[in-house]
Each structure stands twice: as C-alpha cells, then as structure tokens.
Amino acid sequence: MNHDDSTGLAAFTFDLTADESRRRAEVVAGLGEHWDPVAALSGEDEAYALLYSGLDAEQQRxxxxxxxxxVLPGEGPGRAAPH
Incomplete structure (x- = not known):
C-alpha cells in the first residue's frame, strides 16, 4: 500500500482473480455434469425465434x-431468424 502525502489518501489495490476463478468454478459445478451448453444455446435460439415470430406489420417495423x-440483436451466428 502506497501513501500519497498530497491528498492524505492511501492507494489500495485488490486482485479479484482468485475470487473470480472460484466463482466461475462454483457456477459450473452448480450447473451439474449433465448440463449441455450446445443444447442450452439451441433452446435459447428457439425461444428467441418464438418470441419474435408472428409479429404484425407495426410490430415488425x-x-x-x-x-x-x-437495442436488440439481429439475425446472425447463434441467433435465430425472427420471421
């Protein structure tokens, strides 16, 4: 910790790398061994397509x-067409 005499404040740094690694490991462990990320993404794409399907002309505009x-993601990799 360094002290800056001109402001009277002490510089303080904290490295969150270990905490972030532990948090991510806990999230993956919480998902369980049967979690399938490809199936999850496919399900999200299907839900997105359903959400924006059947729009009338004004809604489509x-x-x-x-x-x-x-504001919204368009069509593209990992994103289903809304029509």
Missing amino acids: TYDMLVAAG
Missing part, C-alpha cells in the same frame, strides 16, 4: 428499428 439501433 418496431423490431427492425430496435435491431438497427443495436
């Missing part, structure tokens, strides 16, 4: 505007 503005 709003959706397209939000995608163009970057």
